[in-house]
Amino acid sequence: xxxxxxxxxxxxxxxxxxxxxxxxxxxxxxxxxxxxxxxxxxxxxxxxxxxxxxxxxxxxxxxxxxxxxxxxxxxxxxxxxxxxxxxxxxxxxxxxxxxxxxxxxxxxxxxxxxxxxxxxxxxxxxxxxxxxxxxxxxxxxxxxxxxxxxxxxxxxxx
Numbered sequence: 001x002x003x004x005x006x007x008x009x010x011x012x013x014x015x016x017x018x019x020x021x022x023x024x025x026x027x028x029x030x031x032x033x034x035x036x037x038x039x040x041x042x043x044x045x046x047x048x049x050x051x052x053x054x055x056x057x058x059x060x061x062x063x064x065x066x067x068x069x070x071x072x073x074x075x076x077x078x079x080x081x082x083x084x085x086x087x088x089x090x091x092x093x094x095x096x097x098x099x100x101x102x103x104x105x106x107x108x109x110x111x112x113x114x115x116x117x118x119x120x121x122x123x124x125x126x127x128x129x130x131x132x133x134x135x136x137x138x139x140x141x142x143x144x145x146x147x148x149x150x151x152x153x154x155x156x157x158x
Contacts, residue, residue: 023098047122049129065149074141092128
């Protein structure tokens with residue numbers, strides 16, 4: 001699976017001005033927790049939940065040492081991200097939602113995904129944020145390619 005071209009990797013859905021979908025993007029540049037957190041700021045929200053996924057130094061069979069990791073995305077990934085986000089907004093009282101996923105080669109410790117949801121109350125924010133990250137990982141066509149210290153490799157999410 002080839003990596004998306006730089007111009008395709010910086011895809012971003014453009015939410016409307018009154019939409020709770022504030023930021024949806026797939027990028028080949030480093031992610032910012034501050035950007036995502038700022039995007040879901042809303043005076044009517046009493047709770048904001050944020051999830052940050054980072055590249056860890058081990059994974060796969062037997063918790064093997066990760067020596068390289070790259071993410072690739074299908075050209076439809078941004079549309080699918082929007083569909084997942086719209087389902088979360090339909091099922092929860094979301095005031096604001098943001099989700100950004102990285103593609104390309106990443107190092108241990110790099111941010112791979114950042115999502116956040118603001119709702120009137122904390123329980124709703126936690127539940128909506130959990131659904132957002134779980135559905136993003138299950139339904140958005142983004143694939144992880146890992147190489148390990150023993151020379152083996154695996155694709156995840158295909």
